[in-house]
Amino acid sequence: MKTPALLWSALIGAVASARSMTPMATLSAARLLGRSTPGSLALLDRPLFKFGALAMGAGELxxxxxxxxxxxxxxxxxxxxxxxxxxxxxxxxxRGREPAGAATAIATAVPLAYLTLDARKRAMRHVGQTRSGLVEDLLVVAVGIAVVALAVRHGNGRSR
Structure with missing residues (x-):
């Protein structure tokens, strides 16, 4: 079964809706592990960007x-x-569809930010801010890792 061309972009947009820095942190981790992404993006190869994205992801959590x-x-x-x-x-x-991937991810992230915020506020009323945040962190980070891992595998991400 063939994966729709922009599925991974849409899914990483959903991740960004809940944790803005997780997409960049997961991509940076993949690059540090020697994997390349389907789309070409030189920014991801800069050490300052990679380590900065990881730090910002941890700080956001x-x-x-x-x-x-x-x-x-x-x-x-x-x-x-x-x-x-x-x-x-x-x-x-x-590769070659990077602008469409960016637009798809943004079009997913922004409206979903309102929905994920509503869900988080409801969860906070039941279990509190810290507990609801930890559960959301676990879900969002796990999905982010899975999306990047699958995208790299299906996009024939090569070792660098």
Missing amino acids: AGDKMKTAPDRTVFLGLLARVASAGIAGAALAP
Whole structure:
């Protein structure tokens, strides 16, 4: 069965809707493990970018549990989702389809940010901010890792 061309871009956009830095962190981890992405994106090969993305991903996971953490739908939160989803969506798109992959990921991430925020707020009322955040982290990071791993495998990601 053939995978739809922009499926991985859409799925990484869904990941960005809940955790803006997870797409970049998972892509960076894949690059550090010597895997390449279907789409060509030189930015992912810069060490400062790779390690910076990993640090920002870890920082976001910690910061999300703080009482002062802003909603993901504030302007800067959406801007981070647009940037991260766009870069990740382009990297996971088939070679030559990077702009379409970026657009697909962004078009998925922004509206889903509102839905994932609503789900998180409902979960917070039942189990609290920290517990709901940890569960969301586990789900989002696991999905992010799976999406990147599958995209790299199906896109014939080569070792670098």
